[in-house]
Amino acid sequence: MAEKLIRLNNKHISVDQMTMSVDLVLQCYIRNMPGPPSPLIENYLREARFWHVATIGQGCKLDSKLISALVERWRSETHTFHIPCGECTITLEDMHLQLGLPVDGCAVTGSASSTDWGAVCYKLLGAIPNKINGGRIEMGWLRGTFPEPNNDSTKLERIRYARAYILEMIGAYLMPDLSRNLIHLRWLLKLVDFRVAS
Numbered sequence: 001m002a003e004k005l006i007r008l009n010n011k012h013i014s015v016d017q018m019t020m021s022v023d024l025v026l027q028c029y030i031r032n033m034p035g036p037p038s039p040l041i042e043n044y045l046r047e048a049r050f051w052h053v054a055t056i057g058q059g060c061k062l063d064s065k066l067i068s069a070l071v072e073r074w075r076s077e078t079h080t081f082h083i084p085c086g087e088c089t090i091t092l093e094d095m096h097l098q099l100g101l102p103v104d105g106c107a108v109t110g111s112a113s114s115t116d117w118g119a120v121c122y123k124l125l126g127a128i129p130n131k132i133n134g135g136r137i138e139m140g141w142l143r144g145t146f147p148e149p150n151n152d153s154t155k156l157e158r159i160r161y162a163r164a165y166i167l168e169m170i171g172a173y174l175m176p177d178l179s180r181n182l183i184h185l186r187w188l189l190k191l192v193d194f195r196v197a198s
Contacts, residue, residue, distance in 0.1 A: 028062040031139065031172040031180060037165055040149045044162035052100025053169060099174075117185050124188045126160050136182040139171050163188065 037045055037054045045051040073081045080087040092103040114120050117135045118128045129141045146164040149157055171183030 025064050025068045028064045028067050031176065033165075033169065033172055034143060038148045038161070040151070040153065041158055041162040041165060044159060045166070048162075048166060049100075049102055050166050050169065053174065054165070056099065113186070114189070120185055120188060124160075124163060126156070132185070133182065135186060136177065136179075136184045138181055139168055139183055140181060142168050142183070 080089045096103045117132050122128045129137050142164045146161045149161050
């Protein structure tokens with residue numbers, strides 16, 4: 001049955017892998033967060049259900065050979081990994097167990113668009129970067145603009161920092177952009193109210 005579904009053998013990476021004299025190892029990249037989240041925003045991260053993600057994402061290291069092997073075994077026709085003991089895939093339950101993200105309840109769906117991303121950015125973060133590329137901003141700008149709050153910071157400053165921190169987590173390792181440094185502001189529209197973000 002599986003053989004009938006697998007129709008991309010001649011285009012699959014495994015074909016090149018078998019004909020190469022040296023194993024192909026993919027160049028992998030992950031942008032780690034600068035440090036653990038501030039205890040001052042813990043409640044906001046918990047309310048948005050991102051606290052567990054914030055604590056496990058520290059110091060992630062990638063195994064390029066393992067990732068290359070998994071890519072070689074991934075079959076887009078069946079959305080499964082074909083390994084010697086059978087087929088397997090990543091499930092929503094796996095995401096829940098590994099990342100602590102909720103997988104039950106309402107899904108965050110729908111498009112998020114704006115004619116003025118600068119206004120969205122200012123309303124939710126209180127600052128506008130010099131350059132917004134199609135609704136995407138540089139993650140380096142987030143780090144430079146939103147320093148970690150201290151005991152004297154206001155509630156609004158802490159909320160803005162928490163939003164920037166969640167936005168950076170999304171861009172760093174949950175849903176990284178191919179640019180490796182940009183994150184789309186549409187995620188901010190989903191984070192306006194922390195109770196909605198979960």
